[in-house]
Each structure stands twice: as structure tokens, then as C-alpha cells.
Amino acid sequence: MRVLYTSIFYLLLPFILLRLLWRSIAAPAYAKRWAERFGFFSALTTHKKVVWLHTVSVGEFLAALPLIRRLQADESVQLVITTTTPTGSERVRATLGDSVVHVYAPYDLPDALARFFKRVKPSLYLVMETELWPNTLAACAKRNIPAVLVNGRLSEKSARGYTRFGALTKPMLQHLSCAAIQNSVDAARFVALGLSGDKVIVTGNIKFDLSLSDDLRAQAATLKSQLSNDGKHLVLIAASTHQGEDEIILDAFAQVRASSFAWARGAVLVLVPRHPERFERVGQLCASRGYSVVRRSEHSWNGASDILLCNTMGELMLMFGASDIAFVGGSLVPNGGHNFIEPAAWGLPLISGEHLFNFAEVARLLTDAGALIKVNSAQTLAEAFVRLLENDSLRVEVGNAALRVALENRGALDKTLLVIADYLRKS
Template sequence: MRFVYTLIFYCAVPFILLRLLWRAIAAPAYAKRWSERFAFFAPLAAEKKVVWLHTVSVGEFIAALPLIRQLQMRDDLQLVVTTTTPTGSERVHASLGESVFHVYAPYDLPDVLARFIQRVKPSVLLIMETELWPNTIAACKKNNIPALLINGRMSEKSARGYEKFSGLTRPMLQSLTKALVQNKVDAARFNRIGLPAINTEVTGSIKFDLTISDDLRARAAELKREWSQDEKYVLWIAASTHQGEDEIILDAFSQLKQKSVSNLRLILVPRHPERFNSVANLCVNRGHVLARRSEKTFAHNTEIILGDTMGELLLMFGASDIAFVGGSLVPNGGHNFIEPAAWALPLLSGPHVFNFAEVAKLLTEAGALQLVPSSSELATAVKFLAEDERERQKRGNSALQVANENRGALAKSIGIIEQFL
């Protein structure tokens, strides 16, 4: 069955290249460094044990950063960090510089993987969250390289998708050395689709182990003072929005203006940088006064601030009063609630949160998160919070309490990883 999969993948190579070209039209960075994706790069010269850590994009890398910092404290380790997306690559360079070896992840093809392993010589592979590929796991097993899934999650939708290809996924999961999974529900789904229970550990989510530095708090306070004009405005951030959501959010914002909620300023942060310009045009075409974070200045009559920079979402959460987390008004599955919770913000989301179902449940039960399915309900929820500071503080404190009570996954994960180093 794996042979069939490999044959299909090789036949698809021309389509992969076409897809890269297509993506490069919207995001030119995809047109660069293609050779790395086929494992053509200068071999790593390392005398230390090599830990290969794969993070798909920005979200997974940011979640993995505390883990990376912990591993870097060991003098006997050399870290290799791979990403799939250019934005993820940019975050690696910006956050870690030359302290790690970074290239794009190899395509899941046997000869590409053999070349990658030969040039990197990893002692262990750590995979963040869900990025599992059959040939990658098989290549690790063949070369006696332990492969560990870190911060693993498995939505019901994803589990059903994996079940359709059980001939591939079941052998892959059976070859996985260990899966460190966020909660019991996700662990049960992994076991259902083929991961042996003996290789499953429930560790919690390392995203709860977020640390906000004093420097970041000071920068956020200064940014909030500037954007709120010394608390003249309540700042509502709509973060990690996807195509189709921005219109709904702007509809809600317009309804709020019609309801005379004049002291509200919207911070709109699209998930993908290739959408920055189109979302900016959408705001302007709807008649809003727009400022762009990248330009560092805005007029006093600014209505919307576009978060069009990378790596600043945590900072912008810290400058806000109310947080809406995107990917949830459209069926994308939602995004990370823990960052705004760590800032003690009241939380809003659309109903599609299947990628973060357990965290959403904890926050909802604590009274910190409200799910809103439409622009009108979103407008009503924001209006209520904008006009009631005490309620904002109450819900925000509940969110922070959930975040604090669920810390500890990072230490558990490090303890298990060290068994394979």
C-alpha cells in the first residue's frame, strides 16, 4: 500500500510544482528555495546529537518555541527546525537566527527523505500537532530514528478523513514511536484510527505554558495607550481571520456604528499575509478610515487598524480589550484561544472550533468564551462587552484562570522527549 502511495505521489510531482507556482502568485516567497523541499542543501556539520523538529507554519512554530528554548539549554544538542510555509520560515529566522539549522521540510518521497536524513543525520524527530506523513515515519523507522508527535491533536473531522485511508494511516501510526496528545478525547481518536494505546501519552497542550515577558507587557501597554488614545477607545481585536470572515466582522462593526457604539476601534488581523492588501481594500471600499500597523502611524479618526505584520499577534492581543478568534465563522476549525486568555481578555468566536474543541469547552464552561454564529450576534456580544468594563474584567479573569490551571504540558513533554535523547 505504501508503494501505491509513493507511486501516486511521484506522478503528482508536476502538479506539486504547479501548485507552488500558483501559490507564488499570491505569496512570492513560495517561488524561492525550491531545492530545499527536495533536500538539496549543504549538509549539516554537527558533532552533537541532532534533534529534527518540524513545525508546519507560524502557529505551530510559536507553540513550539518554548520547547525549542528548553532544548537549546542542553549543550549536547543541535536543533534542526523545518517548516512548510515561508511565513513559518520567516518566524524561525526572526526568533532563532543562526542558533538552529533551518530549511524547508522535505517532501514525503523516499529518495527525498533519504537525502534529507543523510544530510542532517537526526537522532530523533519531533512533529508538532498533526503533520504526519507515511513515508517520513517509515524512513525514520527504517533508520532507527524515534519519531514523536508533540502536542498532538485530532479532531473528529480529521479522524474520519484518516479512516478513509486506513491502509496508509494505520501502518503509519503503528510505526510512530510515541504520541504526546493534548487530551483524552483526542487520544481516543488517535487510538481508534490505529495508534497503539501503549504509545500514547496525554500531556495537555504546551500552548498553555505561554510566558509573557515584562518587556512584552511594557510594549503592549504602550501600544494600547497609543491605539486607544489614552483609553478613549475600547480596542476589539479580530485575530487570525480567514477569507469569508472579514466581511462578517465588518458587517458587525458597521452594525455597532449604527447602534452608536462610537468608542470602539477594530484591530483586524488576517491569518495569511497574502490577504493583507485585499482585506485593506475591503475596509476602505466599505468607507472605513484605515491605518496599517506596518506603517506605524494612524490618524485620530482611524476606525480600523489592519494588523499587517508578522510575529506581532501576541503583542496586539496585549494591546486589546476584547478578542475574537477567527477561523471559526467559516468551517476552518478555529485557532488558538490560549494567547488572548493569557492576556486575561474576554473571548468571542464563531461556532466552528473543532480544532480546539476541548480548550473551547473549558473556556466556555468557565464563562470566558462566547460563541456567536452571525454578524448580528457578534455585534450584540461586542456591544455588551464594550459598554461593560466590569464584565470584560470578569470574563478575562476567568480566561486567565483556565490558562493558568492547565499549565504543565511543556515539562511533561520535555521529560518524555529526554528519554529518547
């Protein structure tokens, strides 16, 4: 079955390259550094144990950052971090610079993987969340390199997809050495697909183990003072929005601004599209609705503006810290939602759509705690915003509930590091 999969991958390769070319029209970075995706790059020379960590894109990299910092503290370890997307690559380089080795992940093809392993010689492979590839795991097993799934998650929808390819999925999962999984429900799904139960460890979600530095808090306070005109207005944020959501959010914002309540009429919106290729399109959409829009890259906010369009990368945590109420996107459209933990760590009351299958467990924890309000339209989103805007005590109560969930579920990082340390001792 794996041979068939590889043959199909080779047959599809021209279409994959065409897709890269197509994506490079909207995001030119996709047209660069193709050689790395085939395993062509300078060989790594080091006397340290090499740990290969794969974080497919920005979200996975940011989730892994506390883990990365802890691994970097071990002077016997050399980190090699791979990503699949240019935005993920940009975040790795901007955040870590030359303190790690970074290249694009090789395609899941035997020859590309062979070149990668020859140049990197990893002692341990760590992969974040769900980015599992049959040939990659088989290549690790062939070379006796432990492969550990970190912060593993598997939605019901994804599990159904894997089930359709059971003949490929089961042997792929058997090549995992260990799976550190976020919760028992997802762990049961992995086991049902063929992962041996004795390889499963339920660690919790390492995204809860983020920390807010004093410097970040100070920057957030300064930005919030600017956006709120020294506390005269409240700040709403719509974060990680996808195509089809921005129109709904702008419709809701118009209704908020039309409210009879003063806090609502003066509210400011921070709008953060998920993908950089959409930044300008969303900016034009805001302007076409008659809003005064300032782009974050311009650093020219003034009290007369309506919307701050965050068209920069790596500033979402800062934007959450400068806001009073958070809507988390990817949830009004069937994308599965995005990370609630970051705004929860700031103690923000949370709003989302109903499509939350990628973050079902976190959404459940927040909903049960009274920290998350779910909406399904511009009208219900506007009603949720206004309800929180006009009621100070409710806004504080819901935000504090979110913060409690964030604090009470910490600890996964230490459990995960114990797993990793055990494999490093054996390597």
C-alpha cells in the same frame, strides 16, 4: 499500500509543483528555495545530538517556541527546524536566526527523504500536532530514529478522513515511537486508528505554557495607549481572520459604531488577517466600507483612525496585549478555529464563531468557564461586542475566567520535555 502511496505522490508531483507556482503569484516566497523541498542543501556538521523538529507553519512554530527555548538550553543538542510554508520559515529565521539550522521540510518521497537524512543525521524526530507523513515515519523507523508526536491533536473530522485510508494510516501510526497528545478524547481517536495504546501519553496542551515577557507587556501597554487615545476608547481585535469572515466582522463593527452606547461608538478595531497574501485585499475592503485604515507597517496611528490593519508577521501576541476584547477567527467559516490560549493569557474576554473542531477541547474549557461567547452572524457578533463594551464588570469577569483557564492548564511542556529527555538519553 505505502508503495502505492509513494507512486501516487510521484504522479501528483507535477501538480504539486504547479500549485507551488500558482501560490507564488500571491505569495512570491513560494517560488524560492525549492531545492530544499527535495533534500538539496548544505550538509550539517556537528558533534552534538541532532533533534529534527517539524513545525508546518507559523501557528505550530509559535506553539513550539517554549519547547525550542528549553531544548536550546541543552548544550548537547543541535536543533534542526523544518517548516512547510514560507510564513513559517520567515518566523523561524526572524525569531531564532542562526541559533538553529532551518530548511524547508522534504517532500514525503523516499529519495528526497534519503537526501535529507544523509545531510542532517538526526538522532530524534519531533513533529508538532498532526503533520504525519507515511514515508517520513517509515524512513525514521528504517534508520532506528525515534519519532515522537508532540502536542498531538486529532479532531473528529480529521479522524474520519484518516479512517478512509485505514490501510495506510495504521502502519504509519505504528511507526511512531511515542505520541504526546493534548487530551484523552484525541488520544482515543489515535488508538482507534491503530496507534498502540502503550505509545500514548496524555500531556495536555503545551500552548498553555506560553509566557508574557516584561518587554512584551511594556510594548503592549504603549501600543494600547496609542490605539485607545490614552484610555478614551476600547480596542477590539479580530484575529486570524479568513476569507469570508472580514465582511462579517466589518458589518458587525458598523453596528457597534452605530450603538447608542458611548464606549461602543468610539471603539477601535484591530484586524489581523491570517494569511499575508490577503493583507492588501482586506485593507481595500476596509477602505471601501468608508473606514479610515492605518496599516501596522506604516506606524502612523492617530486618534482619528478607525481600523489598524495588522499587515506584519509575528505581532499577534502584541496585538492581543493592546486590546480589550478578542474575536478569534477561522470560526465563522468552517476552518476549525484558531488558538484561544494567547488572548486568554492576556485575560481578554473571548468571542468566536461556531466552527471550532480544531480547538474543541480548549473551546470546551473556556465555554464551561464562562470565558467564551459563540456567535454565528454579524448581528450576534455586534451584540456580543456591545454587551462587553457597555458592561465593565462583565468584561473583567469574562476576561478573568479566560485567564484562569490559561493558568490552570499549564504543565504540558514539562511533561513533554521528560518524554524527549528519555529518548535523548537512549540515543
